[in-house]
Amino acid sequence: MISNQETFNLSPYMAIYDIVVPKDNMLRQINDLVDFSFVLEELKNKYCHDNGRNAVPPIRMFKYLLLKSIFDLSDVDVVERSKYDMSFKYFLDMAPESSVINPSSLTKFRRIRLQDVGLLDLLIQKTVEIALEKELFKSKTIIVDATHTKARYNQKSPKEFLMEKSKNVRKAVYQIDESMKEKFPAKTTSNEVTDGLDYCEKMISTIEKEAHLVNIPTVKEKLNVLKEVVEEHEEQLNYSADPDARIGHKTEDSSFFGYKTHIAINDERLITAAIVTTGEQSDGKYLQDLIEKSQGTGMKIETVLGDAAYSEKDNIRYSKDNKLELISKLNPGITHGHRTKEEEFEINKDAGMYVCKAGHIAIRKARTGKKNVGENQSQTYYFGINKCKACPLREGCYKEGAKSKTYAVKIKSTEHKDQEAFQNSEEFKSKAKSRYKIEAKNSELRHRRGYDVAISAGLFGMQMQGAMTTFAVNLKRIITLMKDTE
Structure with a gap:
């Protein structure tokens, strides 16, 4: 049961926090910055209001998960540390002498209370609202990219x-x-x-x-x-x-087994949108969603910056229709030519190869047609024939008895004349230099926030990890921006 009334700490020892948790303590700063009542509002329908024992306050449970993300701890260790770390107890709104939860209750909270909440969008929305309220945004640019996360249990035997x-x-x-x-x-x-x-x-x-x-x-x-x-x-x-994890490709010769998080950040390096998918998904197809999610937080956008994966025809057309400036270099394999079955074959920018709808990547490519005649040339991609023969989606794609399976893209150098001219301009080159910001953000997520490897199995677990990690990273970034403006 969850109570509808707020609780107050009446412990005679509360003054201890004023001594041992200074004003510049990060957890005190986060507590002062965020009104966590939105958690209660979002989760109140997940609890009974008039039956059973009183539940641990959902705000406290949420804060336990946030502490796990900030300090990269296991369930057991975050609870253990909250027994003696006064900054943890202060952040959790506990009296110094209060007992802690059982670590197993965190698993129940994640799986039962947070299901169907849309936590990733909710938490990003909250942090952007705080930043806008503090007037920390000056730019109208977002930078997009995807970062890889390996599945936890299947990287080794x-x-x-x-x-x-x-x-x-x-x-x-x-x-x-x-x-x-x-x-x-x-x-x-x-x-x-x-x-x-x-x-x-x-x-x-x-x-x-x-x-x-x-x-x-x-x-x-x-x-x-x-x-x-x-x-x-x-x-x-x-x-x-980990049935949801899939094989994705970092380069033509290297792959990973896990997930992707498609991310948008602004010039102030705050994450404005994120979408967690399985590892085989292509980057470019999520551009429009990232733009619209960023706009949904209240951010105004005029410029979108990304690598060549985002220069697909649909994205260029979408940007023009919505009066957005797209800083994304053309990929000859996509933008210089007309291609059929666009819904069945997608380019994997990292590997430089096409991937079929079954998730199989081409094993090699070659330019075919008459030399020096661009209109008649194609880039042909070759797929592993043994995989095609056994593929459950082979009907209508693989012809029985065929000795090879290929996918050809016609090369037309004049297809995107306007975008090609723009990418050669000084304005384009100058704005493209800001792409390093999202590369640095991805590095921070993977190497300093434990985002390189999933902490649990399944897409839902990965989405929970993404939600808490982006929330923690954004809060710390807001605190830094506020210090810089003082």
């Missing part, structure tokens, strides 16, 4: 995944006590997952008997991760645990 996590624990232990090498069980040489699980369970048991190790934070955090993997191994180590 189950045995390799277990051994990697156990190795992290051993390294943390050896930094404290090298003599533990003699107490640990012998490493398994078997490739069987059951043997790896048995080894990890013995190692966990050995460490938990050592009082001088088990409560050291650096050891405890790594140990908790290993314990979660072992306890949930049937879900986490099974290939089907």
Whole structure:
């Protein structure tokens, strides 16, 4: 049950926070910046109002998830830290002497309370509203790109995944006590997952008997991760645990298994829109959605900046129709020629190859037709014939008995004359220099905010991770912008 009335802390110890949580503490600044009552308003219909025990306030549960994202902690560790970290307790609106939640309730909150909320759009909308209210926006430009996130459980074999996590624990232990090498069980040489699980369970048991190790934070955090993997191994180590993840391509020769987040930021480096998809989706098809989502937050847009993936004909036409300036270089494979079956074959900008509707990428390409006669030449893309033969979508695409499957794009150098002239102008070149801002933002998300690897399985889990990560990143950026304007 959730109460309709606000609660107030009447603890005699509340004044402690004025001493131990200074005004420049980041969590105090976020609390002062954001009115979190929007969380209660959004989730009130997910709770019963007149039956059952009182639930943990949804705002507090939401803040726990935000702390996880800001400090890159597991469920267990964010709750553990909230026992003794006064800045955490202050942020969570708890009395200093209050007890904490059970970590398992965070899983329930994510899966039950946050389903169908549209949290990603909601949180970005909230941060942009705050920035607009503080008059932090000067530009009318957005920069678009996509960043990759690898699936959590399928990058390595189950045995390799277990051994990697156990190795992290051993390294943390050896930094404290090298003599533990003699107490640990012998490493398994078997490739069987059951043997790896048995080894990890013995190692966990050995460490938990050592009082001088088990409560050291650096050891405890790594140990908790290993314990979660072992306890949930049937879900986490099974290939089907991440049925939504797909293979995407970074370059012609490299790929990843996971998800993409299509992002728009403004010149002030605040994320104004984000869309989480499976890894095989092309970047260019989400341009219009990113523009409209950014406009929906209240931002005014005159210029859109992106790489060659966004220079598809539909995007150029959309930009002209909506009086937007598109700073995106033409991709010869897309914009210089007419192509059929545009809805079935899409360019993968990173790999420089076309991908069919089944998600298979071309294995090579070649220019065909008469030389030096642009009107009659085509760029032909060749697909793996064995995949085509077994493809469930082969009907109408692959002709039975054919020895090859190709897709050709006619090359016409005059197709986008206006855009070509614009991209050679000094104005275009000058504005294109701002693209580094979104590359830096993507790097921050992956390398400083833990966005390189998914923290859970499934598209919904990835969307939750994206929502909390973008919210945390935007709040920190707003605080920085406010300091710069003081």
